[in-house]
Amino acid sequence: MGNAALREIAVIEEVPFEDLGGSVVAVDAHNWLYRYLTTTVKWTASETYTTADGTEVANLIGIVSGLAKFFEHDLTPVMVFDGGPSELKADEIESRREQRATYEEQLETAREEGDAVAIAQLESRTQRLTETIQTTSRELLALLDVPVVEAPAEGEAQAAHMARRGDADYVGSEDYDALLFGAPETLRQLTSSGNPERMSLEATLEKHGLTLEGLIDAAIMIGTDFNPGISGVGPKTALKAIAEHGDLWSALEARGEHVEHGDRVRELFRNPTVTDEYEVDTLIDPDIAAARAYVVDEWGVDEGEVARGFERIEASVVQTGLDRWS
Amino acid sequence: MFKAIVSAETLSSALDSVSVLVDECKIHLEEDGFTIRAVDPANVGMVDLSLDAAAFESYEADGGLIGVDLSRLEDIAGMAESGGLVQLELDEETRKLHIQIDGLEYTLALIDPDSIRQEPDIPDLDLPASVVLEGKDINRSVKAADMVSDHIALGVDEGEEFFYVDAEGDTDDVHLELTTTELIDLQLGPAHSLFSLDYLKDMNKAIPAAAEVTLELGEEFPIKIHYGFAEGQGQVTYMLAPRIQSD
Numbered sequence: 001m002g003n004a005a006l007r008e009i010a011v012i013e014e015v016p017f018e019d020l021g022g023s024v025v026a027v028d029a030h031n032w033l034y035r036y037l038t039t040t041v042k043w044t045a046s047e048t049y050t051t052a053d054g055t056e057v058a059n060l061i062g063i064v065s066g067l068a069k070f071f072e073h074d075l076t077p078v079m080v081f082d083g084g085p086s087e088l089k090a091d092e093i094e095s096r097r098e099q100r101a102t103y104e105e106q107l108e109t110a111r112e113e114g115d116a117v118a119i120a121q122l123e124s125r126t127q128r129l130t131e132t133i134q135t136t137s138r139e140l141l142a143l144l145d146v147p148v149v150e151a152p153a154e155g156e157a158q159a160a161h162m163a164r165r166g167d168a169d170y171v172g173s174e175d176y177d178a179l180l181f182g183a184p185e186t187l188r189q190l191t192s193s194g195n196p197e198r199m200s201l202e203a204t205l206e207k208h209g210l211t212l213e214g215l216i217d218a219a220i221m222i223g224t225d226f227n228p229g230i231s232g233v234g235p236k237t238a239l240k241a242i243a244e245h246g247d248l249w250s251a252l253e254a255r256g257e258h259v260e261h262g263d264r265v266r267e268l269f270r271n272p273t274v275t276d277e278y279e280v281d282t283l284i285d286p287d288i289a290a291a292r293a294y295v296v297d298e299w300g301v302d303e304g305e306v307a308r309g310f311e312r313i314e315a316s317v318v319q320t321g322l323d324r325w326s
Numbered sequence: 327m328f329k330a331i332v333s334a335e336t337l338s339s340a341l342d343s344v345s346v347l348v349d350e351c352k353i354h355l356e357e358d359g360f361t362i363r364a365v366d367p368a369n370v371g372m373v374d375l376s377l378d379a380a381a382f383e384s385y386e387a388d389g390g391l392i393g394v395d396l397s398r399l400e401d402i403a404g405m406a407e408s409g410g411l412v413q414l415e416l417d418e419e420t421r422k423l424h425i426q427i428d429g430l431e432y433t434l435a436l437i438d439p440d441s442i443r444q445e446p447d448i449p450d451l452d453l454p455a456s457v458v459l460e461g462k463d464i465n466r467s468v469k470a471a472d473m474v475s476d477h478i479a480l481g482v483d484e485g486e487e488f489f490y491v492d493a494e495g496d497t498d499d500v501h502l503e504l505t506t507t508e509l510i511d512l513q514l515g516p517a518h519s520l521f522s523l524d525y526l527k528d529m530n531k532a533i534p535a536a537a538e539v540t541l542e543l544g545e546e547f548p549i550k551i552h553y554g555f556a557e558g559q560g561q562v563t564y565m566l567a568p569r570i571q572s573d
Contacts (some may be wrong), residue, residue, distance in 0.1 A: 018367040074368060218528035285570075319522060320567045321369040325548055 004232045005222050006176035008235040009215070011203035012188070014195045016069045021074040022323045024282055025187060026149075026159035026168035029079040030129060031175055035191040036062025037129075048302035059133045061318040063140050064309035066191060076282045078168060081138070082155040093303060117226050117261045117268070136299065139275045142314070143294055144286040149278045157272035167280060170198075177225050179204060180216050180269045208239055216269045217248035226265045230257050288314050328355045328390055328416035329380060331383040334427070336556040339534070340377050341403065343555075343562045345396040346528035347371050352439045353394060355387035355416070365446035367573030371525045372446050372565040381559035383411060392416065392423065393437035402432050449565065453542035454515025455482040457489045459504065461537040462554065467491040467502055468530045472523050476497040477569055479545060488512075489541075493523075510538060517543035519568040526546035529564050546570055 020233065029323040040058040049058040070077045110118035129137075141148050151158030159171045160183035171183035178186040179201055188197040205215060223229020230252075233241075241251035248262060259265075292310050296303045340362075344351050347366040354361045359378040379385040406412055406427045415428040422560065425432040470508040471478040471493030479492040489509060491502040506512050533539060533553055542550040 021367065021369050319368070319370060319569050322365065322372055322446065322548060322565060322567045323369050323375055324567065325451060326448045 001317075004176065005235050006132070006179065009204060009208065009218070009239065010176060011207055012197050012199045012326065015187075015198045017073040017075075018196050020170075020187070020196070022321055023169040023188070024076045024078060024167070024280075025170045025172040026078045026080050026126055026162045028159050028175065028178070029081045029137075029148075029174035030122055030155055031173050032066065032079070032127065032191060033059055033062060035132070036066050036173065037133070037290040039191075044305060048305050051300050055132050057132060057136055057299050058317050059129075059137050060140055061305050061309075063137060064291075064295065064306045064313070067310035068309045068316065069144065069190070070107075071225075071284075071313055074316075074321055075135075076284060077172065078149060078156040078159075078162070078282070079141055079282050080149045080151055080159040080162070081134075082151055083153050087120060090271060097171045115261075116228075117264050123125070140294060143291040145233050145284045145287075146286075147280045147282065147284075149280065151256060152275050153273035154181070154185075158274045158278075159183065161272070161274040162278070162280075165276070171198065175225070177219075177269075180219050180224065181272055182212055182269075187299060207241075210239075210242070214247070216266060217251070219269075220248055220262055220265055221251065224265060224269075226268060227259055227261065230255075266295050280307060286313065327419070328387045328392070328414070330344050330385045330387070330414045331411055332385075332414070333383070333413050334403050334410045335378065335408075336377070336381055336560065338400060339532075339555045340375060340560055341400045342524045343375055343397055343532035343564075344373050345400060346468055347373050348443070349397065350395055350437055350442050350569045351391060352442050352445060353392050355390040355392065355400040357387060357389060357520070360387070363445045363448070365443070366525075369445065369446070369528070370522070370567045372448070374448060374565075376561050377556065378559040381556040382502055390416065390418075391439050392438040393442045394423070395432070398434060402427070402434065405430060405432075408529075422539060430500050439543050449548065451542075451544070451548060451565075452545060453501065453517075453544045455517035455543045456511070456513040456515070457504075457509060457541040457543065458511035459480065459489070459509050459539055459541070460535070461533045461539050463508075464533060464539055464541075465502060465535060468523065468526055470500045470502065472527060474500050476523055478523050478526060479518060479520045480541065480549065482512070482514060482516075482543065484516065485515045487514060515543075515544050519543060519546050519549060520565055520570070521549060525566050529566070532562070 037058055040061050044058065044061065050056050050185045067077065107119065137149060149158060152288055156173055156175060156178055159168065159173065160178060160181035162168045163171050163183050163185070171178050172190050174188055175188055179199060182201065184201050186199040188199060190196050205212065218238040220227060220234050221230055221241065222235055242256065245251040245254050248266065252258060288310055295301045295306055344362050344364055348364045351362050351364045359376055361371070362375045364373050402410055402425055410428055415424045417424060421436050423434040423436055425434055468478065471491060475493040482489055483490060488503045488505045489512060494499040529551060534555060537553040537555065540552040546568055548565050548567045554561050
């Protein structure tokens, strides 16, 4: 989930939802769903989201209440999923299953070879969400007319790419690594109660007199999703080392340290695998009756768990904003 | 520089029409009168108000900008007796507004205009239908609709030539038709849009019963509500975004 030590470096401010109204948020969908999954599983009786054959679909409860939050504050979410097929069609679900099998094979190989970077990358794509959760999440989002983008690799990198291209106003992620992927502005705490936090790349770089490359190098010393970092090196030490020695290699050399696959991790942040091939229709027109039937009738989720969320969606999405006409 | 004397009633009418949408606003103190433009935090309802210098007993200004807490200023204006006058004077140094009402002096701390929500751009809308009616007919429509629903449909029947109001509740419905004989004027055009009663009720509160009100409407488009106050020397235009049915 990124490295929380980056928080000490990042420039973050709390921002009221009302200041964000009308914005498009490219959400790191796995990160977002995972948050809701853990809270739903923690606080809700498992019978309410487990089908007769024992399949757990807690994600559906999470999506309903999570989207209500976006819509109520006039935020348009674009859900960006980690690497997978581009559209949700029956034959493609099969291809995603195959892809997942491929990832798992690759993961096996990576483990055998002890390739830490590949292990970290593949684990995040294979283990966090089950196949059922992958499929049902996309199907429910489609019924609610929420745009979905399939990233070629890391969803977070793709979301940052979309924000940089101006197709989203913010990246939505709890992960501080969003900064390293170059997300200009990231909204955190979209899944918690209370106001979100806004993390700004430009302000962060300015504050420390860094370039994005320098920030990435400092983060690699501290540790990222893809490398463990140097033991005993925290944000202060890393920033100082990069400022003194210019870049990662010189800084490491001066300390007599080594970061395994440092070059690959660096490349992963500097030139992540992303695509310009996506289409986003931000005019959302959800079919609430169909979505409710899908969650309650088709997947047998306890109606009481989603009634309030659907009501909130119904009450909010239909009100348009004047900015739509200006 | 800003120095003015205005009837408490005129000042209250102006402030009330803005305070139904926002708590704080910027007031532009132009040479020929003051103007206010504000949008509610959800960006659903907007108000554009102007009060000509002629509406004041006396008026002097040179293009300043102040930020005010509306409910505070409304409370102060409410201290005046019926027909009373309010004297306003801006102290540029202290950024305070000195207010005098029948010997009562009130010094109002102003709000930094930069801290107030940005003023909206006014959407440039060409709405096909226009309905002119009395404020009391709007009041009646809104009140009736509010008994059964949270929203209200406003539209024009081009064939039968009437303006209509519809509200559908879980059990009860309200329908009202106003023909050209009951309306002051009707320009036919395709019009049917649904609006939140929460907003329309608030706007209705500010509209005087005797005012001549112009509604401009389209199909699933914002509504423009236009009326005058202070003998036509004050003008208010509301704009309200529609609700769009999701299925």
